[in-house]
Amino acid sequence: MANVSVDNNQSQGLPPTIFWRIAEDIPQLLQWGLMAISIIIPFFLWWLLASFGTVEDVFLPSPPQVAEAFGHLWQQGHLIQDTAASFLRVVGGFVFAAAVSIPLGIAMGTFASIRALFEPIVGIIRYMPAAAFVPLLIIYLGIGEAPKIALIFIGTLFFNTLMIMDAVKFVPKELIETTYTLGGKRWQVLFQVITPYVVPNIIDAFRINMATSWNLVIVAELVAAEQGLGKRILLAQKFLKTDEIFACLIVLGLIGFLIDLSLRLLFRVWCRWAIK
Amino acid sequence: MHLEVANLSKEFTTKEGNVSALKNVNLHIETGEFVCTVGASGSGKSTLLRLIAGLDYPTSGKITVDQVPVIGPGRDRGMVFQRYTLYPWLNVAKNVEFGLKLQGIPKAQRRERVSYYLDVVGLTQFRKNLPKALSGGMKQRVAIARALACEPKILLMDEPFGALDVQTKESMQQFLLEVWRRTGTTILMITHDVEEAVFLSQRIYVLTARPGTVKQEFQINLPENEQGARSYHVKTLSDFQRYREKITQLLRDSTVEQEVMVG
Ligand SMILES: Nc1ncnc2c1ncn2[C@@H]1O[C@H](COP(=O)(O)OP(=O)(O)OP(=O)(O)O)[C@@H](O)[C@H]1O
Ligand SMILES: [Mg+2]
Numbered sequence: 001m002a003n004v005s006v007d008n009n010q011s012q013g014l015p016p017t018i019f020w021r022i023a024e025d026i027p028q029l030l031q032w033g034l035m036a037i038s039i040i041i042p043f044f045l046w047w048l049l050a051s052f053g054t055v056e057d058v059f060l061p062s063p064p065q066v067a068e069a070f071g072h073l074w075q076q077g078h079l080i081q082d083t084a085a086s087f088l089r090v091v092g093g094f095v096f097a098a099a100v101s102i103p104l105g106i107a108m109g110t111f112a113s114i115r116a117l118f119e120p121i122v123g124i125i126r127y128m129p130a131a132a133f134v135p136l137l138i139i140y141l142g143i144g145e146a147p148k149i150a151l152i153f154i155g156t157l158f159f160n161t162l163m164i165m166d167a168v169k170f171v172p173k174e175l176i177e178t179t180y181t182l183g184g185k186r187w188q189v190l191f192q193v194i195t196p197y198v199v200p201n202i203i204d205a206f207r208i209n210m211a212t213s214w215n216l217v218i219v220a221e222l223v224a225a226e227q228g229l230g231k232r233i234l235l236a237q238k239f240l241k242t243d244e245i246f247a248c249l250i251v252l253g254l255i256g257f258l259i260d261l262s263l264r265l266l267f268r269v270w271c272r273w274a275i276k
Numbered sequence: 277m278h279l280e281v282a283n284l285s286k287e288f289t290t291k292e293g294n295v296s297a298l299k300n301v302n303l304h305i306e307t308g309e310f311v312c313t314v315g316a317s318g319s320g321k322s323t324l325l326r327l328i329a330g331l332d333y334p335t336s337g338k339i340t341v342d343q344v345p346v347i348g349p350g351r352d353r354g355m356v357f358q359r360y361t362l363y364p365w366l367n368v369a370k371n372v373e374f375g376l377k378l379q380g381i382p383k384a385q386r387r388e389r390v391s392y393y394l395d396v397v398g399l400t401q402f403r404k405n406l407p408k409a410l411s412g413g414m415k416q417r418v419a420i421a422r423a424l425a426c427e428p429k430i431l432l433m434d435e436p437f438g439a440l441d442v443q444t445k446e447s448m449q450q451f452l453l454e455v456w457r458r459t460g461t462t463i464l465m466i467t468h469d470v471e472e473a474v475f476l477s478q479r480i481y482v483l484t485a486r487p488g489t490v491k492q493e494f495q496i497n498l499p500e501n502e503q504g505a506r507s508y509h510v511k512t513l514s515d516f517q518r519y520r521e522k523i524t525q526l527l528r529d530s531t532v533e534q535e536v537m538v539g
Contacts, residue, residue: 172360177331178419182375182426183351192378196365273365273406 061243066250069243078232083251085227089145089220090213093152094206101160102202108161109168110194119165122158130155130212131219138224148220155216156209163208167201168194200267200274207263214256277307277342277429277462279328284337285487286323297323299487301337305430310456310463312473313481314523316531320488321466325434328464329355341429351379354423356433361419362407368418369394369403375426393421396455413444417451424459433465437472449475450508457505470527474498474519475511482523484530491526494519 050062073079108115137147179189221230229248236244286298297320305311315321326332330349339346376386394400397417437445480494498510
């Protein structure tokens with residue numbers, strides 16, 4: 001019955017396609033077109049809904065209104081200040097987390113002993129939601145910059161560490177053993193073979209965990225802050241300025257996207273060897 | 277150089293019980309020799325080489341290089357694996373240089389040796405290429421050059437051409453003989469390709485499986501050209517065919533024995 005048509009198809013072989021190619025590139029033009037659509041269509045839906053829909057302006061401001069709010073925030077100098085404040089917190093927390101997670105992750109991946117020592121505790125702590133640490137951090141560190149940076153540190157440290165540890169497991173054993181037969185010592189294998197091998201994975205881990213940092217900085221600022229995009233959003237909510245909320249959200253998205261782009265660029269420059 | 281393997285045994289402990297990978301293996305290699313070890317899959321060839329390289333430890337028995345017991349890996353025993361042999365982030369020249377750098381050899385000397393060995397393996401013009409841009413045969417040449425650059429007493433190779441296509445493999449065999457002649461390095465190579473072993477070596481150890489033991493040792497007497505290396509012509513000689521037949525038969529018999537035992 002239904003099988004008949006299936007059999008027919010099989011005898012003709014796999015039909016050719018452009019759109020549905022698996023694990024292959026699509027033509028450049030099509031790719032750019034689709035990428036443009038990915039932004040343009042949601043944008044127009046938003047505009048349509050805001051202009052002709054029944055939703056009130058207070059709930060769904062239109063793109064021009066948001067642009068106007070953006071202009072306001074810019075003129076008042078808030079936007080630069082807030083963005084800088086949030087950005088520096090993210091960078092601060094992230095740099096501290098990286099400074100710990102790179103050596104720790106590599107050591108855990110390399111030495112079964114270090115892994116046994118840290119994996120259980122890291123495995124447990126990473127399931128404690130970072131946001132749940134906010135009250136504790138405020139009690140310990142007050143409401144200045146310290147608790148916010150600490151929150152980002154806690155929120156990215158463990159995933160970074162585990163991802164880097166996993167990457168070390170993929171260093172081919174042959175490469176390590178070859179190094180020994182070339183006269184390499186253990187510390188040389190650690191610093192001159194394992195470490196360079198996982199650099200691409202470290203950058204990838206950073207790209208993924210950067211998103212977490214941005215989530216957490218907003219959480220921290222919603223609780224207590226003088227400045228920051230999270231703080232701005234909270235203020236806007238008090239006065240029902242949804243257009244400002246939208247503006248801040250778009251800024252957040254764009255900055256995250258830019259950070260991701262620069263990390264990808266770093267990957268292309270530093271890890272040319274790892275690009276297929 | 278004198279490598280001596282005496283009464284070497286190796287057992288692996290696994291969940292399914294003990295596996296006797298090698299049992300009472302005896303062999304020796306002298307300066308400048310090219311020796312091959314052939315054996316069916318699972319006959320403990322890789323295990324034997326890893327023990328000699330010092331990458332694993334024997335259950336019993338002894339390995340000595342120039343009377344000195346092997347206690348771990350060292351640069352006197354170079355190694356070439358079948359796969360994943362190059363540092364992917366280093367170009368060809370830096371791969372060859374890597375071992376010298378590890379040993380703290382001064383830069384001028386490093387440069388000299390690198391260019392010499394790049395010339396030996398014929399890759400001077402590819403010195404700036406990354407490994408990902410090389411073919412399988414070229415990668416193995418780099419790996420060989422890198423091992424030779426450390427000037428080891430003996431070069432150990434575990435099926436170095438096992439992943440190559442037939443044509444590349446043949447040219448690599450010729451290439452290896454040429455390198456051997458030019459550098460005078462002592463070579464112990466593992467293969468399961470009998471023809472390859474007969475073509476390359478002066479002596480062959482045939483290993484049989486479960487447990488891995490040396491079944492027989494062959495002295496290969498085939499003519500060499502004026503430069504002291506063999507060329508393809510030897511493959512057509514009846515002596516060559518005879519060696520090949522004999523060793524193949526030996527391996528076949530032992531495989532049958534095994535299957536009967538298991539079955
Ligand atoms: N690390 C290990 N743990 C447990 N058993 C092992 C280990 N390494 C090797 N063996 C076992 O020892 C025996 C010999 O293995 P080995 O890899 O030395 O054989 P081989 O002759 O190199 O085979 P091949 O031709 O497939 O490479 C096999 O039965 C294998 O399963
Ligand atoms: Mg093997």
